[in-house]
Amino acid sequence: MAVAVTAFLFVDSGSAPAGPRALSSDEANRLAVTRFRNYQAGGRAVTINVPSTAGGLTITGSIDYRGKVGYGVVRGTGRDTSSDGLIEWSATTVSVHPMANPPEKAPARPPESGWYSRPLQKYGSSLDSSLAIALKLGNDRPDNAELLPQNGAAWAGEDRLDGREVDIMTGPSARTKSGTAGEGAVRYWIGSDGTMYRVRVAVASASQPVVIDFDTQKYVPVRPVPGVTPAR
Template structure:
C-alpha cells in the first residue's frame, strides 16, 4: 500500500515534476533552527490552500527567475475555476511585456503589450499554446499558482508527521506569519527529515500570504505574494484559451 501524502507534499512533488529536476537544491538552504511542526502549526498549515480556495479570486504578484533575468507576474487568480489573468514583465533590455490568460492546460498570450492590466482583456491578437512546465519555468510557475488553492483542508496529522518544518516567525508587511518549509519528497536516497523546495508564509488564521518554490540547483526562488483584500472577479476566458 502506498503511503498517504498531504496536499502540501503533492504540491512539493509538483515543483520537482513540473521542472524535471532533482531535490538537491534544498541541501543549500541551511535552516539550523528548523524543527517539526507543533499541532497548532500543522493545523494552520493544513488550512493554507483551503483558505485560498475559499477566497475564490485573489490578487497575485510573482517573481520568476528566467534565463538569468527576472519575470514579474502581476494579476489575479481564480482558484475555484482554475483560471488566471495577468501581465508579464521581464527586466531584460529592452524590457518585454505581455498579457496572459491561463488554465491548467493552456496559456493564451498577447505579446508586445504596453498598457498595464486592463479590467477586460482585448478581443484580438491572442496566441495560445499548451503549457510545457517541464521545459518552461514560467509555465511551471503558472501551474503552481493554480495549485495554491484546494477545495478541502490538508490532513493536519499527516502534515505534522511529515518532513514539513517550522523555520521562523516572520511578517508579510505588518501581518505576523509563520514561515513553514513544505514537506520533501520520499523515495530511495532521500532524507525523510529534509524539508522540500516550497515555503509558506501563513498567518494566525491559516491564510496563505506568500509562497516560494525552488527546483534543482537554482539559487533563486520564484516567490508569489497573495495579499488578502477584495479582488474583482476574473473576466471570461478569451476564445483562444478554449474555455476555463
C-alpha cells in the first residue's frame, strides 16, 4: 500500500472476535481495492482529527481523489484555536484562510482573497502529515491482493460504524520478525464491498493516532483557491 508511514496498532473495545489473523482471500481483495474505491468515487467527504499537545485540530471537508486536492474547515479543539479557518491542500502546497469564527461547513466556492500559501512540510508537522496521509488514501489502481498478506497485512477485528458492519484490517508491515502482529501498520475500517470508512495511523510528530473518517457529511466538489495553482 502507498500509505507507508509509522502507525499505531489499535483495537477498539467491543471489536469481536479478537484478531489478528491472516487475511482471507475475500478480505485481501477488499483491502486491495479500498484506495481504488476512493478514486472511483472521484471524491469523499472526510473529517480528519489531528492530535496535538495544544488540544488538536479537526478538518471537516472533502477530498478530490482524482484531482489530488482537499478543502475544508479547520478548527482547533481544546485550547488551540490559532489555526481556525479554511484550508486547501495538495501533495505539495497548503493554503490557509484564517478566520476567528469559521463556519460549520466550508463555502462551496472559496473566498476570492485572504489566502496564504506555503509548502507542505514532509516532516515535523502533525497537521501536514495528516493532510498528506489523507490524500494518499486514493489510488488510480488496486493494490496487489496476493502481496498484501505476504507483506504483513492482517485482519484485526470487526466493528460497527454508523450502523455499518465493517472489518478492521491492518496494512503491510503489520507483523514483527517473529510473525506476530505489532506496531507498524495503518489500520482500516472497510465495508463488505471494499469501501473505506475509517483510517487510524500514527505519525512521528504526535503521541496519539490521526483518525480519518469518511462520509461524515455530504461531499462538496473541491474548487481551486483563487490565484493558487499548487504543483502536484
